[in-house]
Amino acid sequence: MQISELARRAGIPVATVKYYLREGLVPPGELTGATRARYGEEHLARLRLVRALLGPGRLSVATARAVLAAVDDPGTSVHEALGAAHRALPGVGVDGAPDLDEARAHLRRWGWRVAADSPALLALAGALDALRTAGSPPPDGLLDRYAAAAGRLGEQDVADIPAGSLVEAVRFVVVNTVLLEPVLLALRRLAQEDASRRRFPDGRPSGAEGR
Amino acid sequence: MQISELARRAGIPVATVKYYLREGLVPPGELTGATRARYGEEHLARLRLVRALLGPGRLSVATARAVLAAVDDPGTSVHEALGAAHRALPGVGVDGAPDLDEARAHLRRWGWRVAADSPALLALAGALDALRTAGSPPPDGLLDRYAAAAGRLGEQDVADIPAGSLVEAVRFVVVNTVLLEPVLLALRRLAQEDASRRRFPDGRPSGAEGR
DNA sequence: TGACATTGGGAAGTTCCACTATCCAACATT
DNA sequence: AATGTTGGATAGTGGAACTTCCCAATGTCA
Incomplete structure (x- = not known):
């Protein structure tokens, strides 16, 4: 799955997905070339989680990043x-x-x-x-x-x-x-x-x- | 009480009080001249309520205005x-x-x-x-x-x-x-x-x- | 009375945030 | 070869909540 499909399936603009990637809310995809990366179902799930935290969860991007860091590194x-x-x-x-x-x-x-x-x-x-x-x-x-x-x-x-x-x-x-x-x-x-x-x-x- | 004392007692800058007045979160004081107005204890109480709603209450200014409208006009x-x-x-x-x-x-x-x-x-x-x-x-x-x-x-x-x-x-x-x-x-x-x-x-x- | 500080009021500027738009060179597809 | 898409970076946008600046009018102190 490439970024455009990922964005489409999550129901958000590609530019926003790129933004989340930049902010480290979503891990980068697997690079298959200098201008190509592959994303999986886990990226989609993460994206949905991010949207839930930012929207209904009312977290800021910075807070969401910190919270997700706890998810990624469960001590x-x-x-x-x-x-x-x-x-x-x-x-x-x-x-x-x-x-x-x-x-x-x-x-x-x-x-x-x-x-x-x-x-x-x-x-x-x-x-x-x-x-x-x-x-x-x-x-x-x-x-x-x-x-x-x-x-x-x-x-x-x-x-x-x-x-x-x-x-x-x-x-x-x-x-x-x-x-x-x-x-x-x-x-x-x-x-x-x-x-x-x-x-x-x-x-x-x-x-x-x-x- | 003039605006400077009101602001001092509420612990916020005068400019912010003016902002709240402009936004209609706090009722205007009683004008005693073209460049002078008098505020009372009820203004101070209102100001504290506003700060509580905007801060810990996490309301936006627009939402706080709507909520306060309900307080002012209790149907x-x-x-x-x-x-x-x-x-x-x-x-x-x-x-x-x-x-x-x-x-x-x-x-x-x-x-x-x-x-x-x-x-x-x-x-x-x-x-x-x-x-x-x-x-x-x-x-x-x-x-x-x-x-x-x-x-x-x-x-x-x-x-x-x-x-x-x-x-x-x-x-x-x-x-x-x-x-x-x-x-x-x-x-x-x-x-x-x-x-x-x-x-x-x-x-x-x-x-x-x-x- | 005159010098000086303060006030109410409004307009413009600032900062932060969450995006969004634009570019570009590198690819893939037809 | 022509066309379109991608990753990556930079810059721009719009909203929110103040904050700064300015003004003429006014109060106050010497």
């Missing part, structure tokens, strides 16, 4: 690879050094143990900080409920990781970490909408929902 | 306002028209009822689509578990909405919808890290977690 253990993936991912845009202590205290209360420099910890602290400066500190108990739900999810996510091949496990971890986030957020909003409909039946006749 | 009911906020928010970058039927079938199974054109529904369908084209359809049962967790969260989110003032309710809804998302994602990653540590104790001596 020595799944736990390590998960750490690498998390480190590559953009937490929340944290400006200064938010108050890590509060976040750490929560974790201790929930019995969660994570690395001292875990990026997710920083992200949590930053997000809590943002809520506070936005003038809406989370109501009492809300955080605990969120933690309970997140705990179940994380537990299941990890339980689902295929134990066999390390490479496969890493790919699974990365894809599930990144691409299930939009799913989770969409589900939460849908649940909110359903709950809101039940709590606020709303007097408006019909079409109240229209724009 | 006639909380349910409606929540719909407006959801509509303004960026679901997942959905390209074509993904397969809504599958997503709808799931909702029916969970007993959730939402508007036919709910943006979250579109987002869910798009996210599932992305997972599939990325070559990693969610394992059996995973979606149900995610829905169960999301259901509890959405239920609680809605239960927490203050019933008194409509304006206050809308602000609460918007802030909680947008700013709790990073919190939820961070919590999930932390839970994953904790679960992964327990499942993969990992032979590496110490420092395996280092960069």
Whole structure:
């Protein structure tokens, strides 16, 4: 398969495929001459993964490269690879050094143990900080409920990781970490909408929902 | 308070405040002369909210404007306002028209009822689509578990909405919808890290977690 | 009162990002 | 031999989020 067919099958312009090759998101094809290279099914799969990470996954090209590097070089253990993936991912845009202590205290209360420099910890602290400066500190108990739900999810996510091949496990971890986030957020909003409909039946006749 | 003090107290450059004023994210101050305007505490609060939405909330300026419009004009009911906020928010970058039927079938199974054109529904369908084209359809049962967790969260989110003032309710809804998302994602990653540590104790001596 | 700094407002410039377009010489195909 | 495609490189584009610059009007201090 040459680049034009690869691009066509992936549904994106050739110029964009070249761009991804240049950026190192997709490995180069096998050169069969100075102006010819051959690509295989694995290139197509990689391309689709890249598009999923950049689009729905909302990763930047630079972040995607870092995440894919973790996929390509799955260190020595799944736990390590998960750490690498998390480190590559953009937490929340944290400006200064938010108050890590509060976040750490929560974790201790929930019995969660994570690395001292875990990026997710920083992200949590930053997000809590943002809520506070936005003038809406989370109501009492809300955080605990969120933690309970997140705990179940994380537990299941990890339980689902295929134990066999390390490479496969890493790919699974990365894809599930990144691409299930939009799913989770969409589900939460849908649940909110359903709950809101039940709590606020709303007097408006019909079409109240229209724009 | 004049613009320079407003900017200083919010911790951002004056030019940026002017930019937000121009973009309509922050209402204009009260003019006290041709080259003088007065701002109050409510402007400061609004500015902080804007920064939280643009930063940790990851909203674009255009999206933030739409979301804030819902805050400023809280229609006639909380349910409606929540719909407006959801509509303004960026679901997942959905390209074509993904397969809504599958997503709808799931909702029916969970007993959730939402508007036919709910943006979250579109987002869910798009996210599932992305997972599939990325070559990693969610394992059996995973979606149900995610829905169960999301259901509890959405239920609680809605239960927490203050019933008194409509304006206050809308602000609460918007802030909680947008700013709790990073919190939820961070919590999930932390839970994953904790679960992964327990499942993969990992032979590496110490420092395996280092960069 | 006069010198100086600040303000609101607008236009233009900057930086970054994710592409996209154009070129070119080397090939392959007809 | 003519034509078209390719890999590779360089430059250009359009959008987003600021940032800089400028102005006349105005406040403020000496």
